[in-house]
Amino acid sequence: MAYKAQFGPGSSIVAENRRKYMNPGYKLEKIRDMSDEDIVLIMGHRAPGAAYPTAHPPLAEQQEPACPIRKMVAPTEGAKAGDRIRYIQFADSMFFAPTHPYERSYLESYRYRGVDPGTLSGRQIVECRERDLEKYAKELVNTELFDSARCGIRGATVHGHSLRLAEDGMMFDMLQRCILDKKANMVKYVKNQIGEPLDKEVKAGKPMDDKWLKAHTTIFHSLGGVAYRDDAEYIEYVQRIHSLRTKYGFMPVE
Amino acid sequence: MAKAKIERTQKLFLKSLKEKFAEDPTANQTVYAREGLKQSARKREFVDSGKKMAMARGISMYDPVRCHLGGIPLGQRQLMTYEVSTTGVFVEGDDLHFVNNAAMQQMWDDIRRTILVNMDLAHQTLQKRLGKEVTPETINEYLHVLNHAMPGAAVVQEHMVETHPGLVDDCYCKVYTGDEEMVDSLEPQFVVNIDKLFPAKQAAQLKAAIGKSLWQAIHIPTVVSRTCDGGTTSRWSAMQLGMSFIGAYRMCAGEAAVADLAYAAKHAGVIQMADILPARRARGPNEPGGIKFGHFADMIQGDRKYPHDPARASLEVVAAGTMLFDQIWLGSYMSGGVGFTQYATAAYTDNILDEYTYYGMDYIKDKYKVDWKNPNEKDKVKPTQDIVNDIATEVALNGMEQYEQFPTLMEDHFGGSQRAGVLAAACGLSTSIATGNSNAGLNAWYLCMLLHKEGWSRLGFFGYDLQDQCGSANSLAIRPDEGAIGELRGPNYPNYAMNVGHQGEYAAIVGGAHYGRGDAWSLNALIKVAFADPSLKFDFAEPRREFAKGAIREFMPAGERSLIIPAR
Numbered sequence: 001m002a003y004k005a006q007f008g009p010g011s012s013i014v015a016e017n018r019r020k021y022m023n024p025g026y027k028l029e030k031i032r033d034m035s036d037e038d039i040v041l042i043m044g045h046r047a048p049g050a051a052y053p054t055a056h057p058p059l060a061e062q063q064e065p066a067c068p069i070r071k072m073v074a075p076t077e078g079a080k081a082g083d084r085i086r087y088i089q090f091a092d093s094m095f096f097a098p099t100h101p102y103e104r105s106y107l108e109s110y111r112y113r114g115v116d117p118g119t120l121s122g123r124q125i126v127e128c129r130e131r132d133l134e135k136y137a138k139e140l141v142n143t144e145l146f147d148s149a150r151c152g153i154r155g156a157t158v159h160g161h162s163l164r165l166a167e168d169g170m171m172f173d174m175l176q177r178c179i180l181d182k183k184a185n186m187v188k189y190v191k192n193q194i195g196e197p198l199d200k201e202v203k204a205g206k207p208m209d210d211k212w213l214k215a216h217t218t219i220f221h222s223l224g225g226v227a228y229r230d231d232a233e234y235i236e237y238v239q240r241i242h243s244l245r246t247k248y249g250f251m252p253v254e
Numbered sequence: 255m256a257k258a259k260i261e262r263t264q265k266l267f268l269k270s271l272k273e274k275f276a277e278d279p280t281a282n283q284t285v286y287a288r289e290g291l292k293q294s295a296r297k298r299e300f301v302d303s304g305k306k307m308a309m310a311r312g313i314s315m316y317d318p319v320r321c322h323l324g325g326i327p328l329g330q331r332q333l334m335t336y337e338v339s340t341t342g343v344f345v346e347g348d349d350l351h352f353v354n355n356a357a358m359q360q361m362w363d364d365i366r367r368t369i370l371v372n373m374d375l376a377h378q379t380l381q382k383r384l385g386k387e388v389t390p391e392t393i394n395e396y397l398h399v400l401n402h403a404m405p406g407a408a409v410v411q412e413h414m415v416e417t418h419p420g421l422v423d424d425c426y427c428k429v430y431t432g433d434e435e436m437v438d439s440l441e442p443q444f445v446v447n448i449d450k451l452f453p454a455k456q457a458a459q460l461k462a463a464i465g466k467s468l469w470q471a472i473h474i475p476t477v478v479s480r481t482c483d484g485g486t487t488s489r490w491s492a493m494q495l496g497m498s499f500i501g502a503y504r505m506c507a508g509e510a511a512v513a514d515l516a517y518a519a520k521h522a523g524v525i526q527m528a529d530i531l532p533a534r535r536a537r538g539p540n541e542p543g544g545i546k547f548g549h550f551a552d553m554i555q556g557d558r559k560y561p562h563d564p565a566r567a568s569l570e571v572v573a574a575g576t577m578l579f580d581q582i583w584l585g586s587y588m589s590g591g592v593g594f595t596q597y598a599t600a601a602y603t604d605n606i607l608d609e610y611t612y613y614g615m616d617y618i619k620d621k622y623k624v625d626w627k628n629p630n631e632k633d634k635v636k637p638t639q640d641i642v643n644d645i646a647t648e649v650a651l652n653g654m655e656q657y658e659q660f661p662t663l664m665e666d667h668f669g670g671s672q673r674a675g676v677l678a679a680a681c682g683l684s685t686s687i688a689t690g691n692s693n694a695g696l697n698a699w700y701l702c703m704l705l706h707k708e709g710w711s712r713l714g715f716f717g718y719d720l721q722d723q724c725g726s727a728n729s730l731a732i733r734p735d736e737g738a739i740g741e742l743r744g745p746n747y748p749n750y751a752m753n754v755g756h757q758g759e760y761a762a763i764v765g766g767a768h769y770g771r772g773d774a775w776s777l778n779a780l781i782k783v784a785f786a787d788p789s790l791k792f793d794f795a796e797p798r799r800e801f802a803k804g805a806i807r808e809f810m811p812a813g814e815r816s817l818i819i820p821a822r
Contacts, residue, residue, distance in 0.1 A: 018711075094664065095282060100711035119719070121670020121712040157323060161712075162664045162673075163331065164284045172286060174330040175323070195323070220709045222658045223282070227255040228709040229651050238708050239643045242701040245726035246639060 005110075009237035012226045018218045021099065021107045021145060028143035032205035039137050041202050042153050044192030045086045045130060052130050054082040076114040078129020085116075088137045089125040089193065090151055091158045093171040096213040096225060097150040100124075103218045107145070112136050123158040141204070144216050148187035149207030152177065155194035169207060178204060258652045260616045262609075270337040270604035271662045273344060279662040290329040291318060296346040297333065334666065336603035338802035339569065349805035350603075351595045352581050356811040357804025360476070361574060361792045362582055363813065365527050365553060366540050367479040369487045370780050371495065372523025373429070373468040379518040383511050386503050390439030393429075393468075396502035397444040400427050403494045405475055409501035422475035424791055424812030430783050431468045432461035446471060451786040453561045456774035463779040470495075471784035476791075476813030484528065485538025492520035525780060527553075531746055542583035547757075548741030548777025550575060551765030553785045555795035562627050564769035565611045568683045568762040573602035574797035575758020576675075579745050584754050597754045600672035602798055606663065607676045609656070614649040614684025624688050629772035637685075637694035642730065645688060646681040646698035650705045653677040671714030674722070675755030678702040682763040687770035692740030693730050695763035700725035714755065721749040721756065740764040741777045 007019040020026045037048040046053065056062065059080050064070055092100050099107070101124035105117035108126050115136065118125040128136065140146060141153070149170045152160060160172040168180045170187070177191040189202040208216075210224075220228035228234070244253075271279040291297040297318075304316025318327045335344045352358040373393075380386040403409045405425035406417030430446040431437060437445055448457045448464075472491045479486055496516050500507055505515070528544030531537045537544070554574050556567030576598035585594025601607050618624040621644075622635045635641055657664045657673060667673045681702035686695025703722035707713040713722065728749075741764050743750070745757045768776040775782035785794045791812045793800055803809040 094710065102707060102711040102713075118716065119712070120715050121674075122668075159668060162668045162670075164282050164661045164665055167283055167285050169283070172331060175326065219711055222255055222655045223661070228654060228705075229256045229258075234708065235647060235651075235705070238704050239647060239701065242704050242726045243639050243643065245724075246697060246730050249727045250724075 007106075007110075010231045010234035012220075012231040012234070013215065014218055014220050014226045015231060015234055017098075017216060018103055018106075021103060021218065022110045024111045028139065028145060030143050031208075032142050032146075032148070034138070034142055034202070034204065036134065036138065038202045038204075039134055039141065041198055041200075042189050042192055042204075043086070043088055043133075043137065044155075044194060044196060045084075052078075052081065052083050055084045056082040058082050076129055076132045078132035079114060081129075081131065083129040083131055085127050086130045086133050087125050087127040087155070088133060088140070088153060089123050089155050089158065090140070090146075091123050091154045091161050091171070091173075092152075093150040093160065093165065094162055094219060094221065095150060095165055095171075096210070096217040096219065096221065097161075097171075098147055098213070098216045098218065099145045099151070100219050104140075104145075108136070108140075111139075122161045123154065147208045147213060148178070148204040149180065150213065153189070153193045155192075157195065180207065258613075258655060259648055260613060260620060260652070262613055262616065265656070265660075266605040266609040266612065267656075267660075267663060267666075270344075270606075271660065271666065273337065274334050274604070274666065275332070275662045277662070279660045282661045286331050288330045290327045291333075293329055294333040294346060296348045297328070300348070336599060337605065338798050338805065339573070339602050339605045339608050340566070341799050341802040343802035343806060345802065345805035347596065347599065350599045350801065351592060352577065352586075353592075355801060355804035355809075356807075357792065357800040357809035358577050358581070360804075360809070360811040361794075361797065361800065362542070362578055363476045363479060363811075364473065364790050364792045364794075365542075365545070365578070366484045367425075367474045367476055367487055368527055368784060369472050369474075369491050369540070370525040370784055371470045371472060371491065371520070373470060373519075375522045376499065376515060376519035377468075379511075379515045380499070380503060383514050384503075384505065386505075390436065392503065394441050394444065396498060397427065397429065397441070399502040400470075400494065400498040401444075403498045403501070404472060404491065406478075406494075409497050410507060417475070418817060420817045421477055421813075421815070425473060425475040425478075426789065427470050427472045428787060428789065429468055429470050430464070431466065432464035433466040433468070434461070436466070436468065446783055446787045448783055448786075451783075451788075452558055452774065455772065456558065456561065459774035460779050460783055463775075464783070469780055469784075471787060473790065476811070477815070479540075480813055483538050484540025485530075487540050488524060488526060495520050525778070527781070529744075535746065537587070542578055542587065543745045543751075545578075546742055546744045546777060547761040547764045549781050550578075550761040551741075551768065551776040552778050552781040553794055554765065554797060555782075555786055555793075556797075557765070557769040558782075558786055559795040561629065561772070564626060564629050564687050564766055565608075565615050565683065567769045568687070568766040569602070569608055569611060570795070570797050571762035571765045572607065572679060572683075572758050573801065574794070575761040576601045576755070577758070577797070577801065579757035579761070580754045583745055584752065584757070588752060594754045597669065597671050597675070598758070600667050600669075601676055601679060601755070601759065602801070604666055606667065607679055610649065610653045610676065610680030611683050613652050614645065614680055615687070617648055617652075618645060618684060618688040622688055624770075626687055626770060629770050631690060631771040631773075634690040634771060635688045637689040637691040637730070639697075639730070641689070642685055642694050642697050643701060645685045646701040647705060649681045649684045649698075650677055650702040653680055654706065654709055669714075670710075670712050671718065671755050674703060674706055674714040674718060675759060677706055678722075679759035679762065682759060683766045686763045686767040690767050690771040692764040692767040695767060696740050696760065697726065697730035699759070699763065700729060718753070721753055724749065740767070 007022040104124040163172040175195040187204045405422035408414035530539040556570035580598035678699040682695040682699035685698035
């Protein structure tokens, strides 16, 4: 029987959201429409419209060694073209941001090819070939995986995930890369992800309300959300993994 | 929502939070004033001092307004103060960097400059090989000579340079033994008196373990170990020991038999505070990476002073251990930079880990009837996987819920590594104190890490992906190629070598297993007694109080050079 991924345990809405986002068979809901140019501006790796800088010649133009693995694995578009490896990095507020670092890394690993996710507590980075990155980044920011107030695109000086929200409901950002236009109820990026001022504002959509956030979040949180303790199946699963690893190392057969 | 299993109405961290934030600690929004450096007295002092220093030396230095993030200085949110846990003393974070804290420096100095040397073999050699009489009187005389020589004075030479006593006054040697008759015969100034320093039950255990053997606790000058390295301690002490024996017992300095004495007196029965590390670490012996966790738990003396509070005793080890292993060892020896302090101090400030740990104490008392305030080996719980899982899960969930219920608490521990270390420490300590088994405590630590990671979908920095996600497999169930009991592990144990926020807590988990049983020591009775000595500059029974004193600049260290430098 072919292996069927289960994407994790749990009976709560948090667990269900985690499974949905990881599952490449689930179509992520699109909730905003940032353009290719917007994404390129915020990431700040190249000027919109500029050619992709390359790290090596296109694969078709360089002699590839006779390698069975290369024959089996089709290169991504960025790899084919010889693009540089570039990144996008997110910070996600523990106050009910839709995605959080490990969830991001898991879902990127399931959904995208040729990615190298890095997971920390206050930020999550994903690196890959530049044109592939732009395609993936567009999905990461335009869908239910992202909220413009509780998620931030931050290359450096990222902190904010664990701090109280600002009075306007935005996650704290020391560099104030994005601001809330209260009148338009619109978050606007005024700096790129490493804090360099942009020549023009980039609209990142309206902040989602609390009800939406709590329905879409992937974090357990006992203050107004789903308490971890209440998802007994989840807890039991973690205990089971731990017990099996303790007893049998990394070959946990019962 | 399902509730925590224990109700604790007096949260130990609330007072600190109220002092720090002056706002409702349960609110999840605030106004970020972005006041920058001016909100911190210490940062203002740094700015003023930086300007003066730059003028004096003609080279620019501390200039945060220009140099930090292209003009955006620290303090875009509140620059918090911190209460050193249990002390009531609020300090600025900067004051807990070891460069800014003389007590922290002295704690490490006092460990590195210490060596324990047995006297029995030397005495046998003196009697049997050299025909000398050894009596309490001769030992007293020898100790007089040694306390003259050890700081750097001559004893048999005709013409010799010496060290200034005012620079090396922290250097001395005392002896100790389980032989009460011998103790009564020696001059009190030279004795670490076990009966006077330890509670009776602990003293009896220690005396029985040490027996009639006589040990010297030697502390070479702070200034020497600072100028040289940890390996110097044995060399400096050995040279002065040899010369003192020659001087005190009037021996020939060139006779072949003296070589036997030299070996017996200097090297045959020596305990260094830390093992030498593998060559790739490029360190000598007596450097922090070689200290076994069991030995470190013995150096810290909270269990001697607070024998009925194994939680507090363990928390003192956490503080001392995070300072030494995170701030000094990993943060400077191994990594460089200043950032590790921010991680480490989370474990010993604002009574947060204290609250989580005492929650664990209430839980093990309520559920498993562990009378933790009366440490004994009889009521310890069997360290089964189910029990480890139960204690660790409850303590981890409670801690996570506290962070959630009090957003200022989360803001206080703003980094995932801080929270990960603190939560796992509470789980590890609760379990080791309940079971009396250090590896059960370590196993609880690793379950907490997995629970934490899954609950919040985040943990610490990249390093936590290594040891904390493979730790389940090297604790509790030990296979020879993977494990060692916690007592015998140390900062250089595989996977432990480069990860802040762990090693001090591991040492405390080891200590907790023994403090919870009422053991007088964790791994080595000799080390336990040596660090009970009140003549040491640093009080190893109260590391947190000492750090607080250092932070408010009331701690007087050793090794100062004011005698030999121009007055400022």
